[in-house]
Amino acid sequence: xxxxxxxxxxxxxxxxxxxxxxxxxxxxxxxxxxxxxxxxxxxxxxxxxxxxxxxxxxxxxxxxxxxxxxxxxxxxxxxxxxxxxxxxxxxxxxxxxxxxxxxxxxxxxxxxxxxxxxxxxxxxxxxxxxxxxxxxxxxxxxxxxxxxxxxxxxxxxxxxxxxxxxxxxxxxxxxxxxxxxxxxxxxxxxxxxxxxxxxxxxxxxxxxxxxxxxxxxxxxxxxxxxxxx
Numbered sequence: 001x002x003x004x005x006x007x008x009x010x011x012x013x014x015x016x017x018x019x020x021x022x023x024x025x026x027x028x029x030x031x032x033x034x035x036x037x038x039x040x041x042x043x044x045x046x047x048x049x050x051x052x053x054x055x056x057x058x059x060x061x062x063x064x065x066x067x068x069x070x071x072x073x074x075x076x077x078x079x080x081x082x083x084x085x086x087x088x089x090x091x092x093x094x095x096x097x098x099x100x101x102x103x104x105x106x107x108x109x110x111x112x113x114x115x116x117x118x119x120x121x122x123x124x125x126x127x128x129x130x131x132x133x134x135x136x137x138x139x140x141x142x143x144x145x146x147x148x149x150x151x152x153x154x155x156x157x158x159x160x161x162x163x164x165x166x167x168x169x170x171x172x173x174x175x176x177x178x179x180x181x182x183x184x185x186x187x188x189x190x191x192x193x194x195x196x197x198x199x200x201x202x203x204x205x206x207x208x209x210x211x212x213x214x215x216x217x218x219x220x221x222x223x224x225x226x227x228x229x
Contacts, residue, residue, distance in 0.1 A: 019182070069123045099128055
């Protein structure tokens with residue numbers, strides 16, 4: 001089966017995961033101390049600033065989510081290698097289930113002194129997701145950040161303007177669509193977090209649960225679940 005036929009790489013899966021990604025960024029910013037836990041560029045920059053000032057304890061604060069992100073990537077690869085031949089349960093389903101469990105635990109952490117721990121946990125969740133779900137319809141993209149998607153969308157748009165190839169236009173629109181759904185997730189995240197505060201993260205679990213269920217669907221007429229690798 002071709003790569004773009006895998007359920008884990010369908011556009012609907014990318015849409016839901018992008019909604020979750022935007023939701024989590026809004027959630028951490030509003031209820032967990034005004035930070036974005038999805039991407040680590042900001043944390044690395046802030047860590048460098050603290051190091052320049054000799055504030056080593058402050059630097060370690062930003063090191064922890066970066067370390068959690070690295071750990072998540074490694075764990076996702078371990079799960080993939082160990083379970084890639086599992087026909088009863090797809091390895092990405094194991095990753096999604098792990099994300100759900102971690103986010104449920106985050107919902108139990110009160111605001112204030114536990115914000116750092118919550119942000120570390122969400123950084124871990126986002127690294128699992130960005131490492132495990134890297135393609136939609138055969139195109140490389142991220143569902144927890146937008147910079148790379150914006151670059152690819154604009155590059156494909158330029159190629160369409162130059163070459164008039166409708167496939168590149170279609171590709172560009174898909175990238176821009178994922179960005180819009182990420183923003184929609186941030187909108188919902190903002191609204192729901194202002195209402196439910198730390199418990200709002202459970203709504204992200206609903207989206208992830210839907211992805212988990214979608215991956216039980218068979219693509220085409222393939223007789224086994226392994227067809228959605």
